[in-house]
Amino acid sequence: MELVAIFVTAILINNFVLRYFLGICPFLGVSKKIDSAISMGLAVTFVMTITAAVSWVINHWILIPLKLDYLQIVSFILVIASLVQLVEMFIRKISPPLYEALGIYLPLITTNCAIFFLALMVSL
Template identity: 65%
Template sequence: MTLVIIFVSALLINNFVLAQFLGICSFIGISNNMTSSVSMGMAVTFVMVLTAVVCWPIYFLVLVPAHLEFLQTLTFILVVACLVQFVEMFIKKTSIALYDALGIYLPLITTNCAILGFALIAVTRNYSYLETIVYGVGSGLGYTLAMVLMAGVRGKLETADIPKPLQGPGIVLITAGIMALAFMGFAGLIK
């Protein structure tokens, strides 16, 4: 049951983009196109799960026993950067089609605050290994959900007559704000 609650909470209530405002840069940058939004969302989900798989053991089996919890930010950045690099090479070697789909998004994710934020939040909540992984899946899918919703809205915005000063990122941020308000409605879902 805890796992389900963690999953739903990460997906809707504490949605990374619309409730915690992490990963906004890629959210604004890539949500203008449905296909690339889905690709980016999948890539983020993938990297989040990998981060969960690798960062949890490093934190609880290396940093905590050595009383070096203060190094978590530094370590996680290092780990995520190396991991993404490695995954990129691996995908390029094994599946060129997947590489073409995710390829340009993977390096973008290396420095994505959503990934680092995910790793930091997961360890402060003292989740178990399995819970961390479920939290990763939920967060990634939450990010994908927000991206896809935004891409849909932006598709409609294309034909709208937007005042000049608001064109581009301006109207997207306003839309994101309204979507975030709507997502606040999920707060009562789990007591």
């Protein structure tokens, strides 16, 4: 029962888009077709999940022990940009029509403030 409550809380109550209004630009640009909207959502979810894990590792195992806290923002941006490039290359290779449908909004995941907000929250 607790697991269901956690999922409901994460999906509806503490949702980044619904609670903080972060990451709206790609949603509005790609939401004309259901297939491209689902694909963009999956790409953003993948990048957010991996960003959270990698940012936490970099912050707690490298930056904090070496007292390089002032490099958090730069390191998080590098992690996000690298992951978005990997996702873009993967989608381009696997599904060229989907890559064309997502257009400019796929690289814009890099500047998605929801992902950066997540990286900063994980670092706390």
